[in-house]
Amino acid sequence: xxxxxxxxxxxxxxxxxxxxxxxxxxxxxxxxxxxxxxxxxxxxxxxxxxxxxxxxxxxxxxxxxxxxxxxxxxxxxxxxxxxxxxxxxxxxxxxxxxxxxxxxxxxxxxxxxxxxxxxxxxxxxxxxxxxxxxxxxxxxxxxxxxxxxxxxxxxxxxxxxxxxxxxxxxxxxxxxxxxxxxxxxxxxxxxxxxxxxxxxxxxxxxxxxxxxxxxxxxxxxxxxxxxxxxxxxxxxxxxxxxxxxxxxxxxxxxxxxxxxxxxxxxxxxxxxxxxxxxxxxxxxxxxxxxxxxxxxxxxxxxxxxxxxxxxxxxxxxxxxxxxxxxxxxxxxxxxxxxxxxxxxxxxxxxxxxxxxxxxxxxxxxxxxxxxxxxxxxxxxxxxxxxxxxxxxxxx
Numbered sequence: 001x002x003x004x005x006x007x008x009x010x011x012x013x014x015x016x017x018x019x020x021x022x023x024x025x026x027x028x029x030x031x032x033x034x035x036x037x038x039x040x041x042x043x044x045x046x047x048x049x050x051x052x053x054x055x056x057x058x059x060x061x062x063x064x065x066x067x068x069x070x071x072x073x074x075x076x077x078x079x080x081x082x083x084x085x086x087x088x089x090x091x092x093x094x095x096x097x098x099x100x101x102x103x104x105x106x107x108x109x110x111x112x113x114x115x116x117x118x119x120x121x122x123x124x125x126x127x128x129x130x131x132x133x134x135x136x137x138x139x140x141x142x143x144x145x146x147x148x149x150x151x152x153x154x155x156x157x158x159x160x161x162x163x164x165x166x167x168x169x170x171x172x173x174x175x176x177x178x179x180x181x182x183x184x185x186x187x188x189x190x191x192x193x194x195x196x197x198x199x200x201x202x203x204x205x206x207x208x209x210x211x212x213x214x215x216x217x218x219x220x221x222x223x224x225x226x227x228x229x230x231x232x233x234x235x236x237x238x239x240x241x242x243x244x245x246x247x248x249x250x251x252x253x254x255x256x257x258x259x260x261x262x263x264x265x266x267x268x269x270x271x272x273x274x275x276x277x278x279x280x281x282x283x284x285x286x287x288x289x290x291x292x293x294x295x296x297x298x299x300x301x302x303x304x305x306x307x308x309x310x311x312x313x314x315x316x317x318x319x320x321x322x323x324x325x326x327x328x329x330x331x332x333x334x335x336x337x338x339x340x341x342x343x344x345x346x347x348x349x350x351x352x353x354x355x356x357x358x359x360x361x362x363x364x365x366x367x368x369x370x371x372x373x374x375x376x377x378x379x380x381x382x383x384x385x386x387x388x389x390x391x392x393x394x395x
Contacts, residue, residue: 030380031348036371042238046282054273065269067257069095073272076279085220088247095267099232099244107134109255116162122355124173140357147183157194164197171204171322174355174366191226198227204322206288209296241271298369305381325367333391335365347383
Protein backbone atom coordinates (compact mmCIF):
# COMPACT_ATOMS: atom_id res chain seq x y z
CA UNK A 1 0.00 0.00 0.00
CA UNK A 2 1.19 3.51 -0.77
CA UNK A 3 0.91 5.73 2.32
CA UNK A 4 0.22 9.44 2.07
CA UNK A 5 2.94 10.87 4.29
CA UNK A 6 3.16 14.59 4.95
CA UNK A 7 5.51 16.56 2.72
CA UNK A 8 7.70 17.39 5.71
CA UNK A 9 8.95 13.79 5.92
CA UNK A 10 10.95 14.53 2.78
CA UNK A 11 13.16 16.70 4.99
CA UNK A 12 13.74 14.00 7.62
CA UNK A 13 16.96 12.05 7.62
CA UNK A 14 18.12 9.00 9.50
CA UNK A 15 20.93 9.49 12.01
CA UNK A 16 24.24 8.27 10.65
CA UNK A 17 25.36 7.51 14.21
CA UNK A 18 22.28 5.41 15.00
CA UNK A 19 22.60 3.53 11.71
CA UNK A 20 26.26 2.73 12.41
CA UNK A 21 25.49 1.54 15.93
CA UNK A 22 23.03 -1.04 14.57
CA UNK A 23 25.92 -2.57 12.66
CA UNK A 24 28.78 -2.30 15.11
CA UNK A 25 26.79 -3.62 18.07
CA UNK A 26 26.88 -7.00 16.36
CA UNK A 27 30.02 -9.07 16.69
CA UNK A 28 33.46 -8.35 18.10
CA UNK A 29 33.70 -4.67 17.21
CA UNK A 30 35.18 -2.06 19.54
CA UNK A 31 33.07 0.99 18.91
CA UNK A 32 34.19 4.60 19.14
CA UNK A 33 31.09 5.57 17.15
CA UNK A 34 28.45 6.49 19.73
CA UNK A 35 28.35 9.55 21.94
CA UNK A 36 27.93 7.34 24.96
CA UNK A 37 28.97 7.69 28.59
CA UNK A 38 30.33 4.56 30.27
CA UNK A 39 27.56 2.52 31.91
CA UNK A 40 30.14 1.00 34.27
CA UNK A 41 30.43 4.44 35.85
CA UNK A 42 26.69 4.96 36.28
CA UNK A 43 25.70 5.55 39.94
CA UNK A 44 23.35 2.56 39.85
CA UNK A 45 22.82 2.14 43.59
CA UNK A 46 22.27 5.85 44.12
CA UNK A 47 19.77 6.00 41.25
CA UNK A 48 17.93 2.99 42.65
CA UNK A 49 17.82 4.60 46.09
CA UNK A 50 16.55 7.87 44.61
CA UNK A 51 13.70 6.12 42.82
CA UNK A 52 12.80 4.23 46.00
CA UNK A 53 12.74 7.48 47.95
CA UNK A 54 10.63 9.15 45.29
CA UNK A 55 8.09 6.31 45.32
CA UNK A 56 7.91 6.24 49.12
CA UNK A 57 7.67 10.00 49.54
CA UNK A 58 4.28 10.57 47.96
CA UNK A 59 2.01 8.54 45.66
CA UNK A 60 1.47 11.70 43.61
CA UNK A 61 4.89 11.18 42.03
CA UNK A 62 3.09 8.63 39.82
CA UNK A 63 0.41 11.13 38.82
CA UNK A 64 0.31 13.51 35.87
CA UNK A 65 2.53 16.52 36.45
CA UNK A 66 3.05 20.10 35.35
CA UNK A 67 4.17 20.58 31.76
CA UNK A 68 6.92 22.97 32.86
CA UNK A 69 8.37 20.37 35.21
CA UNK A 70 8.22 19.55 38.92
CA UNK A 71 8.64 22.90 40.73
CA UNK A 72 11.20 21.54 43.19
CA UNK A 73 13.37 20.25 40.32
CA UNK A 74 13.17 23.55 38.48
CA UNK A 75 14.29 25.25 41.67
CA UNK A 76 17.22 22.84 41.96
CA UNK A 77 18.17 23.53 38.36
CA UNK A 78 18.35 27.26 39.00
CA UNK A 79 20.73 26.55 41.88
CA UNK A 80 22.99 24.42 39.64
CA UNK A 81 23.00 27.06 36.93
CA UNK A 82 24.02 29.75 39.42
CA UNK A 83 27.29 27.86 39.93
CA UNK A 84 27.97 28.57 36.25
CA UNK A 85 26.97 32.20 36.63
CA UNK A 86 23.56 31.73 35.01
CA UNK A 87 20.89 33.46 37.09
CA UNK A 88 17.37 32.44 36.07
CA UNK A 89 14.11 32.13 37.96
CA UNK A 90 12.21 28.80 37.95
CA UNK A 91 9.53 30.24 35.64
CA UNK A 92 12.26 30.71 33.05
CA UNK A 93 13.03 26.97 33.07
CA UNK A 94 11.29 24.15 31.20
CA UNK A 95 12.12 20.52 32.02
CA UNK A 96 12.34 18.45 28.83
CA UNK A 97 12.74 14.83 27.77
CA UNK A 98 16.45 15.29 27.22
CA UNK A 99 18.05 18.33 25.64
CA UNK A 100 17.15 16.86 22.25
CA UNK A 101 13.50 17.66 22.94
CA UNK A 102 14.52 21.18 23.94
CA UNK A 103 16.02 21.67 20.47
CA UNK A 104 12.89 20.30 18.82
CA UNK A 105 10.43 22.38 20.85
CA UNK A 106 12.45 25.53 20.28
CA UNK A 107 12.48 24.90 16.53
CA UNK A 108 8.76 24.18 16.54
CA UNK A 109 7.79 27.49 18.10
CA UNK A 110 10.43 29.68 16.46
CA UNK A 111 10.90 28.60 12.84
CA UNK A 112 8.78 28.90 9.73
CA UNK A 113 9.75 27.07 6.53
CA UNK A 114 12.44 29.10 4.85
CA UNK A 115 13.72 30.82 7.99
CA UNK A 116 17.48 31.02 8.29
CA UNK A 117 19.58 29.65 11.11
CA UNK A 118 23.35 30.10 11.37
CA UNK A 119 25.52 27.29 12.72
CA UNK A 120 29.09 26.18 13.01
CA UNK A 121 30.27 23.73 10.39
CA UNK A 122 30.60 20.90 11.33
CA UNK A 123 28.06 20.84 14.14
CA UNK A 124 25.82 18.52 16.16
CA UNK A 125 24.25 16.03 13.75
CA UNK A 126 20.95 15.58 15.63
CA UNK A 127 20.37 19.35 15.76
CA UNK A 128 20.77 19.47 11.98
CA UNK A 129 18.17 16.70 11.74
CA UNK A 130 15.71 18.75 13.77
CA UNK A 131 16.25 21.96 11.83
CA UNK A 132 15.95 20.18 8.50
CA UNK A 133 12.67 18.59 9.56
CA UNK A 134 11.21 22.09 10.08
CA UNK A 135 12.33 23.12 6.58
CA UNK A 136 14.68 25.91 7.64
CA UNK A 137 17.68 27.08 5.66
CA UNK A 138 20.82 26.20 7.61
CA UNK A 139 23.77 28.42 6.76
CA UNK A 140 27.27 27.60 8.03
CA UNK A 141 29.55 30.30 9.44
CA UNK A 142 33.32 30.15 8.98
CA UNK A 143 34.89 28.85 12.19
CA UNK A 144 38.31 28.02 13.58
CA UNK A 145 39.56 26.51 16.84
CA UNK A 146 38.35 29.58 18.78
CA UNK A 147 34.79 29.65 17.46
CA UNK A 148 32.86 31.51 14.77
CA UNK A 149 34.90 34.04 12.81
CA UNK A 150 33.47 37.47 13.60
CA UNK A 151 33.78 38.95 10.12
CA UNK A 152 31.90 36.13 8.39
CA UNK A 153 29.36 35.94 11.22
CA UNK A 154 28.48 39.63 11.08
CA UNK A 155 28.32 39.67 7.28
CA UNK A 156 25.85 36.78 7.29
CA UNK A 157 23.76 38.29 10.08
CA UNK A 158 23.51 41.57 8.16
CA UNK A 159 22.77 39.96 4.81
CA UNK A 160 20.58 37.01 5.81
CA UNK A 161 18.84 38.26 8.96
CA UNK A 162 18.78 34.83 10.63
CA UNK A 163 16.11 33.82 13.10
CA UNK A 164 18.68 32.15 15.35
CA UNK A 165 22.36 31.26 15.82
CA UNK A 166 22.89 27.69 17.05
CA UNK A 167 26.19 26.96 18.83
CA UNK A 168 27.84 24.29 20.97
CA UNK A 169 30.66 26.48 22.30
CA UNK A 170 31.98 24.22 25.06
CA UNK A 171 33.57 20.86 24.10
CA UNK A 172 31.58 20.76 20.90
CA UNK A 173 30.15 17.74 19.17
CA UNK A 174 31.82 16.70 16.93
CA UNK A 175 34.86 18.99 17.11
CA UNK A 176 35.59 18.82 20.83
CA UNK A 177 36.71 22.46 20.77
CA UNK A 178 36.15 25.32 23.22
CA UNK A 179 35.32 28.83 22.09
CA UNK A 180 37.64 31.52 23.38
CA UNK A 181 36.25 34.13 25.76
CA UNK A 182 36.78 36.82 23.12
CA UNK A 183 34.72 34.94 20.53
CA UNK A 184 31.95 34.40 23.07
CA UNK A 185 31.86 38.13 23.78
CA UNK A 186 31.86 38.93 20.06
CA UNK A 187 28.93 36.60 19.37
CA UNK A 188 26.87 38.05 22.19
CA UNK A 189 27.70 41.59 21.10
CA UNK A 190 26.51 40.85 17.56
CA UNK A 191 23.35 39.13 18.83
CA UNK A 192 22.45 42.23 20.80
CA UNK A 193 23.36 44.57 17.96
CA UNK A 194 21.16 42.77 15.44
CA UNK A 195 18.53 41.42 17.87
CA UNK A 196 19.22 37.76 17.09
CA UNK A 197 18.55 34.84 19.41
CA UNK A 198 21.43 32.52 20.34
CA UNK A 199 20.68 28.87 21.13
CA UNK A 200 23.47 27.61 23.41
CA UNK A 201 23.59 23.82 23.57
CA UNK A 202 25.70 22.71 26.56
CA UNK A 203 25.50 18.95 27.18
CA UNK A 204 29.24 18.54 27.86
CA UNK A 205 30.17 21.61 29.90
CA UNK A 206 30.56 19.68 33.16
CA UNK A 207 33.10 17.29 31.62
CA UNK A 208 35.97 19.76 31.93
CA UNK A 209 39.43 18.25 32.30
CA UNK A 210 41.29 21.32 33.59
CA UNK A 211 39.37 22.94 36.43
CA UNK A 212 41.71 25.91 36.50
CA UNK A 213 40.23 27.19 33.23
CA UNK A 214 37.32 29.59 33.49
CA UNK A 215 34.87 28.90 30.67
CA UNK A 216 31.74 31.01 31.17
CA UNK A 217 28.61 29.88 29.31
CA UNK A 218 27.16 32.44 26.93
CA UNK A 219 24.02 32.47 29.10
CA UNK A 220 26.08 33.71 32.06
CA UNK A 221 27.02 36.78 30.02
CA UNK A 222 23.44 37.60 29.02
CA UNK A 223 20.59 39.17 31.01
CA UNK A 224 18.08 36.56 29.77
CA UNK A 225 17.17 38.36 26.56
CA UNK A 226 19.24 36.89 23.76
CA UNK A 227 20.46 33.46 24.92
CA UNK A 228 18.43 30.32 25.44
CA UNK A 229 20.46 27.67 27.24
CA UNK A 230 19.91 23.93 27.29
CA UNK A 231 21.68 21.12 29.13
CA UNK A 232 21.02 17.57 30.25
CA UNK A 233 21.72 14.91 32.86
CA UNK A 234 22.38 12.29 30.17
CA UNK A 235 26.16 12.72 30.32
CA UNK A 236 26.52 13.20 34.09
CA UNK A 237 23.91 10.88 35.65
CA UNK A 238 22.34 8.39 33.20
CA UNK A 239 20.88 8.84 29.70
CA UNK A 240 17.86 6.65 30.49
CA UNK A 241 16.40 9.34 32.75
CA UNK A 242 15.81 11.36 29.56
CA UNK A 243 15.76 14.55 31.59
CA UNK A 244 17.14 17.84 30.36
CA UNK A 245 16.12 21.46 30.62
CA UNK A 246 16.06 24.74 28.78
CA UNK A 247 16.25 28.22 30.30
CA UNK A 248 15.53 31.47 28.54
CA UNK A 249 13.21 34.45 28.14
CA UNK A 250 9.79 33.80 29.64
CA UNK A 251 7.93 34.38 26.36
CA UNK A 252 9.95 31.66 24.61
CA UNK A 253 9.73 29.20 27.51
CA UNK A 254 5.97 29.77 27.73
CA UNK A 255 5.45 29.01 24.04
CA UNK A 256 7.68 25.94 24.28
CA UNK A 257 5.63 24.69 27.24
CA UNK A 258 2.46 24.98 25.16
CA UNK A 259 4.13 23.03 22.35
CA UNK A 260 5.23 20.39 24.87
CA UNK A 261 1.64 19.99 26.07
CA UNK A 262 0.77 18.88 22.55
CA UNK A 263 3.74 16.52 22.45
CA UNK A 264 3.95 14.52 25.67
CA UNK A 265 2.05 16.55 28.32
CA UNK A 266 5.10 16.52 30.61
CA UNK A 267 8.49 14.90 31.18
CA UNK A 268 8.50 11.64 33.15
CA UNK A 269 7.46 12.66 36.67
CA UNK A 270 9.06 9.72 38.45
CA UNK A 271 12.45 10.49 36.90
CA UNK A 272 12.08 14.14 37.90
CA UNK A 273 11.32 13.27 41.53
CA UNK A 274 14.21 10.80 41.61
CA UNK A 275 16.51 13.54 40.31
CA UNK A 276 15.38 15.83 43.10
CA UNK A 277 16.52 13.25 45.66
CA UNK A 278 19.78 12.68 43.77
CA UNK A 279 20.58 16.38 43.66
CA UNK A 280 19.77 16.85 47.34
CA UNK A 281 21.33 13.72 48.85
CA UNK A 282 23.86 12.35 46.34
CA UNK A 283 27.27 13.97 45.87
CA UNK A 284 26.60 14.70 42.20
CA UNK A 285 29.57 17.04 41.95
CA UNK A 286 31.84 14.36 43.40
CA UNK A 287 30.48 11.90 40.85
CA UNK A 288 31.19 14.39 38.05
CA UNK A 289 34.77 14.76 39.31
CA UNK A 290 35.13 10.97 39.02
CA UNK A 291 33.82 11.09 35.46
CA UNK A 292 36.23 13.89 34.55
CA UNK A 293 39.21 11.95 35.86
CA UNK A 294 38.19 8.70 34.14
CA UNK A 295 37.36 10.33 30.82
CA UNK A 296 40.54 12.41 30.80
CA UNK A 297 42.57 9.24 31.33
CA UNK A 298 40.82 7.58 28.39
CA UNK A 299 41.30 10.62 26.18
CA UNK A 300 45.03 10.55 26.94
CA UNK A 301 45.22 6.84 26.10
CA UNK A 302 43.62 7.54 22.72
CA UNK A 303 45.91 10.51 22.16
CA UNK A 304 48.95 8.44 23.14
CA UNK A 305 48.21 5.82 20.49
CA UNK A 306 47.92 8.54 17.86
CA UNK A 307 51.15 10.19 18.98
CA UNK A 308 53.09 6.93 18.80
CA UNK A 309 52.27 6.71 15.12
CA UNK A 310 54.74 9.39 14.08
CA UNK A 311 54.04 8.90 10.37
CA UNK A 312 50.27 8.56 10.82
CA UNK A 313 48.59 10.85 8.25
CA UNK A 314 46.19 12.64 10.60
CA UNK A 315 45.57 15.97 12.31
CA UNK A 316 43.66 16.49 15.52
CA UNK A 317 43.21 18.94 18.39
CA UNK A 318 43.53 17.56 21.91
CA UNK A 319 40.11 17.82 23.62
CA UNK A 320 40.01 19.86 26.83
CA UNK A 321 36.80 18.18 27.86
CA UNK A 322 33.71 16.49 26.51
CA UNK A 323 33.61 13.11 24.80
CA UNK A 324 35.14 13.34 21.33
CA UNK A 325 38.24 13.48 19.16
CA UNK A 326 37.79 15.09 15.73
CA UNK A 327 40.32 13.78 13.25
CA UNK A 328 41.28 14.85 9.73
CA UNK A 329 43.02 12.54 7.28
CA UNK A 330 44.54 13.38 3.88
CA UNK A 331 41.97 14.76 1.45
CA UNK A 332 42.29 11.69 -0.74
CA UNK A 333 40.82 9.50 2.04
CA UNK A 334 37.06 9.00 2.19
CA UNK A 335 36.29 7.98 5.77
CA UNK A 336 32.85 6.63 4.84
CA UNK A 337 34.58 4.04 2.69
CA UNK A 338 37.29 3.63 5.35
CA UNK A 339 34.63 2.70 7.92
CA UNK A 340 33.85 -0.54 6.11
CA UNK A 341 37.50 -1.58 6.34
CA UNK A 342 37.62 -0.56 9.99
CA UNK A 343 34.56 -2.62 10.92
CA UNK A 344 36.05 -5.64 9.15
CA UNK A 345 39.09 -5.14 11.38
CA UNK A 346 36.99 -4.93 14.54
CA UNK A 347 36.78 -1.18 15.22
CA UNK A 348 34.26 1.54 14.38
CA UNK A 349 34.04 5.32 14.22
CA UNK A 350 31.65 7.90 12.76
CA UNK A 351 32.58 9.44 9.39
CA UNK A 352 32.58 13.22 9.59
CA UNK A 353 30.47 14.02 6.52
CA UNK A 354 27.02 13.89 8.21
CA UNK A 355 28.05 16.62 10.67
CA UNK A 356 28.41 19.20 7.91
CA UNK A 357 25.71 21.56 6.70
CA UNK A 358 27.05 21.41 3.16
CA UNK A 359 30.25 20.61 1.23
CA UNK A 360 31.32 18.00 3.79
CA UNK A 361 34.96 17.20 4.39
CA UNK A 362 34.91 13.52 3.44
CA UNK A 363 38.32 12.97 5.07
CA UNK A 364 37.14 13.61 8.65
CA UNK A 365 35.94 11.31 11.42
CA UNK A 366 34.75 11.44 15.03
CA UNK A 367 35.94 9.18 17.84
CA UNK A 368 34.24 8.74 21.21
CA UNK A 369 36.66 8.01 24.08
CA UNK A 370 34.24 7.78 27.03
CA UNK A 371 32.44 4.48 26.45
CA UNK A 372 35.43 2.13 26.33
CA UNK A 373 37.84 1.33 29.13
CA UNK A 374 41.57 2.13 28.62
CA UNK A 375 42.47 -1.45 27.66
CA UNK A 376 39.72 -1.54 25.04
CA UNK A 377 40.81 1.85 23.72
CA UNK A 378 44.37 0.59 23.27
CA UNK A 379 43.19 -2.48 21.39
CA UNK A 380 40.67 -0.60 19.27
CA UNK A 381 43.04 2.24 18.45
CA UNK A 382 45.80 -0.15 17.34
CA UNK A 383 43.27 -1.69 14.95
CA UNK A 384 42.25 1.75 13.71
CA UNK A 385 45.82 2.95 13.25
CA UNK A 386 46.55 -0.15 11.18
CA UNK A 387 43.58 0.62 8.93
CA UNK A 388 44.63 4.28 8.67
CA UNK A 389 48.18 3.33 7.73
CA UNK A 390 46.91 0.91 5.07
CA UNK A 391 44.74 3.69 3.61
CA UNK A 392 47.73 6.04 3.43
CA UNK A 393 49.82 3.42 1.64
CA UNK A 394 47.12 2.88 -0.97
CA UNK A 395 46.64 6.60 -1.63
